[in-house]
Amino acid sequence: MSTSVKMPQLGETVIEGTILKWLKKEGESIDVDEPLFEISTDKVDTEVPSPAGGTVSKILVPEGETVSVGTELAQIDEGSANGEARSAVEGVAGASPDAAAAAPPAPASEPTPEPQPAAAPSVASPPTPSNVAAASATGASSSVGAPSRPAPSGGPRSQILSPVVRKLAEENRVDLSQVQGTGAGGRITRNDVLNYLDGGAAPAPAPAPSVTPLAPQAPTQAAPAPQIAAAGEREEIVPMSHIRKAIATHMVASLQTSARAWNMVEVDLEHVAKLRERAKEPFKQREGFNLTYMPFVSRAVCEALLTYPMVNAELRGEEIVVRRYVNLGIAVSIDDGLIVPVIKDADSMNLVGLARAINDVAVRARAKQLKPDEVHGGTFSITNPGPFGSILSVPIINQPQSAILAFDAVEKRPVVIDDAIAIRHRVYLSLSWDHRVIDGALASQFLGRVKQNLETWDFAEDLGL
Amino acid sequence: MATTPTVEAAAAGHGAEPRGKRTDAGEATYLIAIAEALWEEMERDGNVFLLGEDIGIYGGAFKVTEGFIERFGPERVMDTPICEETIMGMAVGAAMEGMRPVAEVQYADFIANGFDELINVAGKYHYRSGVPLPMVVRGPSGGGVRASAFHSQNPEPWFAHSPGLKVMCPAFPSDAKGLLKSAIRDDNPCVFFEHKWIYRRIKEVVSEEPDFTVPIGTAKVQREGSDLSIVTYGAMVHKAIEASEELERQGVSAEIVDLRTIVPMDTETVLESVAKTSRALVLYESHRTLGVGSEVAAVIAEEAFDSLDAPVMRLAPPNTPVPFSPSLEDAYLPQVEDIVESVKRLSSW
Numbered sequence: 062m063s064t065s066v067k068m069p070q071l072g073e074t075v076i077e078g079t080i081l082k083w084l085k086k087e088g089e090s091i092d093v094d095e096p097l098f099e100i101s102t103d104k105v106d107t108e109v110p111s112p113a114g115g116t117v118s119k120i121l122v123p124e125g126e127t128v129s130v131g132t133e134l135a136q137i138d139e140g141s142a143n144g145e146a147r148s149a150v151e152g153v154a155g156a157s158p159d160a161a162a163a164a165p166p167a168p169a170s171e172p173t174p175e176p177q178p179a180a181a182p183s184v185a186s187p188p189t190p191s192n193v194a195a196a197s198a199t200g201a202s203s204s205v206g207a208p209s210r211p212a213p214s215g216g217p218r219s220q221i222l223s224p225v226v227r228k229l230a231e232e233n234r235v236d237l238s239q240v241q242g243t244g245a246g247g248r249i250t251r252n253d254v255l256n257y258l259d260g261g262a263a264p265a266p267a268p269a270p271s272v273t274p275l276a277p278q279a280p281t282q283a284a285p286a287p288q289i290a291a292a293g294e295r296e297e298i299v300p301m302s303h304i305r306k307a308i309a310t311h312m313v314a315s316l317q318t319s320a321r322a323w324n325m326v327e328v329d330l331e332h333v334a335k336l337r338e339r340a341k342e343p344f345k346q347r348e349g350f351n352l353t354y355m356p357f358v359s360r361a362v363c364e365a366l367l368t369y370p371m372v373n374a375e376l377r378g379e380e381i382v383v384r385r386y387v388n389l390g391i392a393v394s395i396d397d398g399l400i401v402p403v404i405k406d407a408d409s410m411n412l413v414g415l416a417r418a419i420n421d422v423a424v425r426a427r428a429k430q431l432k433p434d435e436v437h438g439g440t441f442s443i444t445n446p447g448p449f450g451s452i453l454s455v456p457i458i459n460q461p462q463s464a465i466l467a468f469d470a471v472e473k474r475p476v477v478i479d480d481a482i483a484i485r486h487r488v489y490l491s492l493s494w495d496h497r498v499i500d501g502a503l504a505s506q507f508l509g510r511v512k513q514n515l516e517t518w519d520f521a522e523d524l525g526l
Numbered sequence: 527m528a529t530t531p532t533v534e535a536a537a538a539g540h541g542a543e544p545r546g547k548r549t550d551a552g553e554a555t556y557l558i559a560i561a562e563a564l565w566e567e568m569e570r571d572g573n574v575f576l577l578g579e580d581i582g583i584y585g586g587a588f589k590v591t592e593g594f595i596e597r598f599g600p601e602r603v604m605d606t607p608i609c610e611e612t613i614m615g616m617a618v619g620a621a622m623e624g625m626r627p628v629a630e631v632q633y634a635d636f637i638a639n640g641f642d643e644l645i646n647v648a649g650k651y652h653y654r655s656g657v658p659l660p661m662v663v664r665g666p667s668g669g670g671v672r673a674s675a676f677h678s679q680n681p682e683p684w685f686a687h688s689p690g691l692k693v694m695c696p697a698f699p700s701d702a703k704g705l706l707k708s709a710i711r712d713d714n715p716c717v718f719f720e721h722k723w724i725y726r727r728i729k730e731v732v733s734e735e736p737d738f739t740v741p742i743g744t745a746k747v748q749r750e751g752s753d754l755s756i757v758t759y760g761a762m763v764h765k766a767i768e769a770s771e772e773l774e775r776q777g778v779s780a781e782i783v784d785l786r787t788i789v790p791m792d793t794e795t796v797l798e799s800v801a802k803t804s805r806a807l808v809l810y811e812s813h814r815t816l817g818v819g820s821e822v823a824a825v826i827a828e829e830a831f832d833s834l835d836a837p838v839m840r841l842a843p844p845n846t847p848v849p850f851s852p853s854l855e856d857a858y859l860p861q862v863e864d865i866v867e868s869v870k871r872l873s874s875w
Contacts, residue, residue, distance in 0.1 A: 223835045225804045245874050251804045251835040 064113035066135040068128055071102045071433035078102040079127040080134065082217075085117045091137065098134070101303075105400070105431050115139040125216065216247020229254045231298065232291060304398040315460045320496035323455050326508045327489055328515050330471055333357050334486035340524045348417065352524075355391070355445055356416035358468050358490070360523075361514035363387045363408040363415075366441055369507045373440050375461045376498050390442030390459055391419055393426040400426050401459055403439040412523035443468060447488070456493045464494040464504070466511075544593075545734070554732040557725040559699035560664075561590050563706035564628065566736055568598055571626060574710055577604040577613055578630030587632045588666060588725060610636050614643035614663070618651070621661040626710060634665030634719055635679045648715040649690030658713040662706070666722040667695075668761050668811055669859055673722075675847035678855075680760070680812040685717045686788045686821070692716040692742055693788040697724065697763035700732045701786050704740025712742060721761045728764065745792035747799065751781035753873055754805035757796050757822050759785040762809045762860065769865035776866075778873055788818055793825050800826050804835035807872050809860060814842035836875035841868045 068078050081099040085091050093114040100109055118138035122128055219242050222230075226249055230237050233254075240257045242249035292298045301309070315321075337352055344352040366373040366387050375382045389407035393400055402422035404410075410418060425431050442459045447470035454467035467490070474487040490511060494504045544561035548554045554562065568574045575598075576591060582605040585592030595603040606613050610631055617627040631637045637644070644663065651659045669678035685691045692714055696702040702720065709716035748763060749770055756766045763784045770780040783799050785791060800806050806826050810819035823838040843858050 223804075224831050225833050225835045228832045248875075 062139050063118060064115070064137045064139060065133050066097065066112060066137060068100070068122075068130050068132045068134055069109060069433060070130040071100075071105055071107070071436065077127050077129050080122055080124050081106065082124055083120055083135075084108070085111075087117055087120050090114075090116050102433075105433055105436055106429050107431065107433050109433070111137060113137045113139050125219065216242060218242075218244070218246030218248040221246075221248050223248075223251070225251045226254055227300075229258075233258055302397050304400075308398050311460070312457050315457050318460055319458050321458060321493055322496045322499075322501065322504070323491060323493050324501065324504055324508065325453070325489055325491035326505075326512045327487055328512045329476070330354070330357075330486040330488055330515060333515060333520065334471065336520055336524065336526070340526055344416075344524065348413075348420075350416075350420045352416060353419075354447075354468070354471055354488075355419050355443070356412050357515060357520060358445075358466075358511070359389060359391075359404075359407060359415045359419065359443060360410075360412050360520075361511045361518065362441070362443060362466060363389065363410075364514055365507050365510035367408055368510055369503060371503060372464050372494070372499060372507045374463050374498055375440070376463065376495065377461070381498060384440045386440070388438050388440045390439035390462070391422060392442060392444035392459075393423050395427050395429075400431070400436060401439065401442055402426050402431050402435050403437065405438070412520050441465070445469075447471065453489050454491060456491075458493050458495055463498045464492055464507075467491045467493070549729065552731050553729040554699050554703075555726050555729040556696075556699045556702050556720070557588060557590055558729075559703035559732045560706055560720055561592075562732070563703045563710070564591065565594070565597075567628075567707055567710045568594075568602065570736065571710075573624065574626045574628060575602040575604065575620075576628050576630065577606050577616060579606055579608055579613075579632050581605060581630050586630065588722065590720075591630070610639035611643060614640035614648070617661045617663065618643055618647050618659065621648075621659045621715070622651070622657060626660045626662075628662045628664060628710060631663065631665040633673075633677045633722075634667035634681050635676050637663065637665050637681055637717075638684075641684075644685070644691065644715070644717070645688045649688050651690075652714065653690060659715050660710075660713045662709045662716045662718055664706075664718045664720060666725070667719040668721040668723050669848045669855060670723040670761060672850070672852055672855065674850040678848035680719070680810075680817075682717075682719055682788050683812045683817050686818060687816075690715065691789065693719070694742065694786065695719045695721070695760045695788055696740075696786055697721070697728075697748075697760055697784050699728060699730050701740050701746070701784075703732050704738055705742065705786065708739045708742050711739070716742075719760070723761045724764070740786070743787045743790040743792055745783055745785045745787070745795040747781060747795065748784045749780070749782040751779040751803065753779045753803060754807060754869060755781045755783055755796075755799040755803045756807045756809055756865070756869070757783045757785065757799070757819070757826075758809040759788065759818070760811055762811050765860060765862055765865060766809055769862045769869065772862065772866050773869055776870075778869060780869060785818075785822075791821070791825075793822075793829070796822060796826065797830050800830045801833045804833050805872055805875075806830075806834075806838045807865075807868055808838060808840045808842075809865060809868075810840075810842045811859065812842065813845045814840060815845050817842050836872055839868060839872045841865060 071078065078100040079102070081101050083098050084096050091097060091111045091114060093112070094110040096108040097111040097117070098109055100107060114137070116138045117135060119136040120134070121136070122132065122134045128134070222237070226237075229235065229251065235254060235257060237249060240249050240253050243253055244250040333354065337354070337357075341352055367385065370383045370385060371381070373384045373387060386406055387408040389404045390401040391404065393402060402425070404415070404418045404422060407415060407418070422431065422435065439459065439462060441462055442465045444454065444456050444465060445468045446454050447468060450470055452469045452472065454469055456465045456467045458465050469489050469491070471486050471488045473484050475482050476485050476487065478485075490508060492504055492508055544558050544565050545554070547558050564576065568576070576594065578586070580587055581591045582595040582600055582603045585594070591603060606616070613629050613631070617629040620627045631640070648659055648661065651657060665681075667680050667682070669680075671678070682693050682695055685693050692709070692712065694705045694709060694716065696705050706718055709718050749767060751770065756770070758766050763782065766780070766782050770782060773780050781799050781803055783796055785796075806823070808819035808822045808826075810817050812818050819840050819842055823840055826834070826838050841860050841864060843860065846858065849855050849858050
């Protein structure tokens with residue numbers, strides 16, 4: 062019997078993934094949970110383990126190709142590896158002796174219908190007549206309005222565009238998906254573009270080229286492509302990265318969906334600061350990383366979320382899902398954007414456990430080593446712009462959650478205590494919340510609880526002091 | 527005509543002695559071309575004089591100044607003590623007084639002994655006092671002649687780094703002659719490195735015009751090509767030419783840009799070439815780290831980014847002393863096959 066391997070959904074809003082690399086060839090044997098392929102999605106790049114052990118009998122999607130979530134990618138034949146596979150070889154031209162050209166997918170595992178990610182707003186651009194025309198005219202074209210994206214199937218290096226290739230493509234409006242890359246790994250070289258402009262090289266197989274290949278290509282006839290202006294004096298034009306686009310879509314969608322409101326408390330962190338000062342050195346020696354304020358705040362937030370679970374809720378249609386557990390999202394700034402890894406069951410961890418978990422996901426996020434299930438399933442998020450110097454933030458809610466807490470820079474400030482002026486470590490904690498689910502009173506109560514926790518709790522025991 | 531060039535040259539007066547050493551075909555080696563430049567400038571201008579170790583009676587360690595003391599006398603061809611600091615100091619002082627000294631360091635490596643006078647005095651004197659300092663320091667530089675760590679170095683980056691000095695590293699006899707004459711006529715302190723591997727290996731017909739000069743700060747495309755640019759200077763130009771012939775056979779067309787002058791550098795010619803080819807291999811004989819080519823690579827990256835189809839690549843010796851063992855020296859210096867291999871990696875990037 063064979064198991065079908067499908068493109069996994071690596072996050073609520075992720076609708077497609079690109080196969081970066083197959084780690085097994087057709088005909089090779091594989092154990093269950095052994096890495097089978099690498100994929101890239103809007104959220105993470107990761108290895109995906111095999112759902113079954115046996116022989117990789119068929120690879121259906123080649124490297125470099127982008128397919129929707131749920132698309133069948135490969136089949137694992139669970140029969141005894143070699144014998145069966147060999148017997149299954151049919152006269153497939155060019156297939157290696159081991160390559161098992163197994164029978165078409167036995168519908169043993171029911172073909173999961175392509176999960177339509179609920180209203181992923183990213184793709185919901187209304188089909189204007191011209192848009193539709195474009196789609197039908199060019200077949201499966203992914204290049205609407207984006208002349209500088211090469212075909213994803215051109216080889217492992219086909220996405221590397223050198224400065225001169227970008228410039229030539231921009232100046233001459235070349236749709237790079239039409240240019241065959243002859244460089245190493247399928248990279249499109251300057252000469253490939255020049256040859257293409259000269260009409261010298263045969264265009265990539267896809268659609269028929271316009272009659273006069275010398276004329277500036279109009280790959281976007283149908284869709285009113287945004288004018289690609291040439292860079293002006295002291296300007297440069299930078300294409301949006303994958304992750305940038307994902308962030309943009311996600312953030313705009315959040316603002317369009319939620320009724321965002323905001324409030325803030327000021328918290329006295331004097332006790333926490335003193336304790337952290339005392340604990341810092343031994344902690345660093347023991348754990349190997351710095352003790353920041355984040356675990357303290359996270360700990361206080363988890364308790365408050367259990368106390369006021371409506372802040373830890375999700376609006377789903379006309380129902381509200383209220384959680385009695387906390388999957389805490391931690392916003393981590395990475396090279397080319399931002400990612401929010403999730404700490405599962407954060408409410409069950411003590412201070413040190415939270416510190417370890419936060420450090421772990423932050424380090425791995427920056428190294429792009431997060432596993433797919435570590436970037437979704439969050440119930441509440443914390444963002445911490447403090448280290449960059451911000452003292453007050455108004456974050457956008459990470460949908461479909463209902464609120465997000467911003468923890469800004471801890472500063473020494475003069476404050477009045479018992480009619481005397483004192484210098485204390487203080488911080489602004491602010492909350493963006495969705496007024497569809499939460500009201501001002503609740504938001505204030507929640508923030509008050511976090512404040513109270515941070516100001517009154519004794520974390521010393523947690524830290525072994 | 528071809529039978530008696532020696533006699534004609536001698537009769538002409540200018541540079542008679544060195545020119546007498548040209549081949550029958552009128553070709554001068556790099557070394558002879560340098561001697562001609564010195565001779566002609568000394569004949570032209572009574573303020574020009576030479577000083578250095580063993581340059582007079584002995585005629586110089588490499589015989590560049592052979593016959594000079596007989597023609598110009600010991601006051602204009604001065605044998606000095608073995609002390610480079612003194613040589614530089616004398617040159618600086620004479621230049622302050624309006625003379626045009628040309629100092630020789632026996633091997634360019636020894637220039638380090640005169641470092642302070644060159645870097646701190648000569649390079650900054652005009653800036654500090656407004657008084658020009660027309661002096662030239664010549665030195666045979668470079669490796670490939672089995673001369674070991676003290677006699678094979680390429681000190682040009684030391685002087686290129688410090689402001690106030692012009693630095694030249696010609697690769698061909700004509701350029702050597704023309705640039706040296708320009709340096710002697712220039713009112714700034716100039717450091718002129720003569721690659722000793724080239725001295726007697728490369729010869730060509732060199733202009734006999736008394737006022738033939740090559741402008742300082744101009745690079746020259748020694749070979750046109752379309753697939754990539756090899757930016758280089760000195761002895762590496764010849765290695766690059768040899769490599770480019772092999773590459774031509776393999777279907778790769780390399781353009782060779784010879785910097786000729788290191789300071790001031792003709793970046794315009796470099797950038798024009800890169801704009802044309804979109805790929806650059808920077809080839810140099812000074813150590814790889816912070817060598818002359820490091821600067822060239824940085825300029826290309828900064829100013830020709832838009833034109834690049836591949837990262838700028840450097841090929842240069844490692845940061846070790848120049849080895850004495852022939853096989854090690856060969857491994858240390860970029861060889862023709864190294865260039866071919868680098869070019870192939872670059873063109874297949």
